[in-house]
Amino acid sequence: MSTLSGAAPRPRRRWTDPNSWQLRTKIVLAMTLLLVAICSIVGSVLYASMDRFLTQQLDTQLFQASDRAARFGGANSLSPQGSAPAPSPGTGQSGNGTTQNPPDPRDTRGQGAGTLNIRLYGGGALMTGGFIGPDGQRLAVSPSDTAVLAAVARTAAGSGDHPVPVDKSLSAGHYRLVAIQTAAGDTIVTGLPLAAQDSTLASLVLTTVIVSLGGLVLIGLLGTYIIRKTLKPLGQVSAVAARVAQLPLDAGEVALAVRVPPSAAHPGTEVGNVGHALNRMLDNVSGALQARQESEMKVRQFVADASHELRTPLTAIRGYTDMLKMTESLSPQGTESLGRVESQSLRMSRLVEDLLTLARLDEGQPLKLGPVDLTQLVVETVTDQKVIAPDHRWRLDLPDEPIEVKADGARLHQVMVNLLSNARKHTEAGTVVTAGVARSATGDAVITVTDDGPGVPAELQTKVFSRFTRADKARTGTEGSTGLGLSIVQAIVEAHGGSVELSSRPGRTEFAVYLPA
Structure with missing residues (x-):
């Protein structure tokens, strides 16, 4: 057996449709997205500022180390224009067989572990120097590093008095390099490792992400609780409206006693204004329903009384019609007219009986x-x-x-x-x-x-x-x-x-x- 319900079926919500989300869900989501945007902006600015600060600090150290390497052994620097030929690579001998000991820039005082110092002769064809290991040992550069360093040295010729540091990847890691030309005509390439700076920035990113996620979770939980509590009166208003929507208001006596509680109907706030307006609307509807009920009762009473009163004259009409048929001799036209009167009185009687039946059913007479x-x-x-x-x-x-x-x-x-x-x-x-x-x-x-x-x-x-x-x-x-x-x-x-x-x-x-x- 199918039944009809006054409550409309609740539509099935789809989480992929934002229009079906609850208001508190939208507020929490919007608040979370704003916080994510703010944390992203703050983290990006903080990362950029720290990267710039560390880069400036590293550049200062780099130029100091480069200046010390350039001054070290400056008087002993060999060049193609010098009195002695440049040494052959890896031999320390001059072109005429004379043994030379060119200064190794790694011997410069004040150079820390991981520092790269290379001195290039003859436009980068020959070089001496290398890396300073973590325990102070000297480490040579690889062939792939030689090509990168030579390219950096060539840029020093066009940089003038303002060399620009560059970041390069070498066999020993990621380095920041700067190349300067000495008064003797050779080129000094100095580099400092970027590992410490990268580690600091990675720690900053990790700390920012962890703190931001923790803050988002905490603010999300607190925000959800506060929003739920704030929107609770709105839920009460919605519950009252839903209960009223289920009431059969179309006919009969309706007791419209449900109202929004006073705690959710204080004028002055958004939710309070809605609750107060809903209560006023319900008062108006209740008055209209009461007036409608009174009018219906008057109409029903009138129909019942009129139908009851009409039964007597209709019965009399049918009785006189039957008597005329039995006692009077009528013409064919008169007989037809009398038959019409009888049929219409019967039809009227059926209508009166139907109205009386409905009136009794409306009054709720027991079966x-x-x-x-x-x-x-x-x-x-x-x-x-x-x-x-x-x-x-x-x-x-x-x-x-x-x-x-x-x-x-x-x-x-x-x-x-x-x-x-x-x-x-x-x-x-x-x-x-x-x-x-x-x-x-x-x-x-x-x-x-x-x-x-x-x-x-x-x-x-x-x-x-x-x-x-x-x-x-x-x-x-x-x-x-x-x-x-x-x-x-x-x-x-x-x-x-x-x-x-x-x-x-x-x-x-x-x-x-x-x-x-």
Whole structure:
């Protein structure tokens, strides 16, 4: 048995859609992204500042070491223009075989471990010097280092009095190098390792990342707690609105007593203004519902009184009509007119009875409950319809065992009569109408009335159970209707705690009545 609920189903949220995120989630995420941006900017500025400071400090040490190396052995420097030829590489001998001992720039005083000092002669064709190891030993340069150092030395010729340090990768690691020319014409290349600076910057980056992540986690947790607590009144406002949305406000007496608590309805704050406005709106709606209820009660009372009062004159009209037929000799035209009066009085009587039935159901008059055999009820009502409309094809779909429910037999009989009459009036002759009884999967009793007529238009299916809804213009037929039959069906079924549903398409229309077991 399908039921209708006043609460709309909650839409399924997709985390990939930002529009479905909660407000606190958006605030926490925005706050976190801002903090990440701030930490990134601060870390980048701090890294750049520290890198610049360490580079300036290293350049100062580099120029000092280069100046000491240039002054060391300056008087003994050999050059192609000197009095003696330049030494052969690795031999210490001059070009004429005379033994020479050129000064090794690694002997310069004040040079620390890892320092590179190279003296180049003849435009970089010959060189002496190398690295100073961690324990003070002398280390030679590799062939690949020789090419890099020669290229650095060549740049010294165009730098003038302002040599520019450069960073190069050598066999001993990453070095910062500077090349200067001495007064004797040779070139001194001095280098200091960048390992200490790189290590300091790496430690700075690691410390910044750890501190930033810790701060983000801490601020995220505290921010989430504060935001949740701050938005708690908004959740109370939402809960009140959700409860009101589930109330059946369309008809009947509605007790609209739910309100936003005073703690969330203080004017002056954003959430407080929303809560206060919602309470005022609920007060207005409650007053309107009360006025609507009073108006409905007056209309129902008027309909009940008017219907009750109309029964007496209608009964009198039908009585006088019958008496005229029996006592007076009328012309054919008079007989026809009297027949019209009788048929219209009968139609008016049916309308009055329908209005009285709805008035009694609206007042909530108790049902006369008792055991009702639905199988027998369906058989009897279908048999009556066969007599009334023999031009339709009537069929039964009954279970092997009787199905009984505790209900008001007279009211259920009226339900079946209205459903079968509805199928008869709004379909053409020859239409197959099937009445059935069954048990649903949940054990409820189900009565169905199905026809193979043209069907109910889609625009009428949503309001077919509303009062005075007439489908004569949409479904062909020969008899008129008051538009109250299906309204009475729904009212009687709901009074029994059940429901009635319609499914229709061209060629098949089915009304299903569900009654609780």
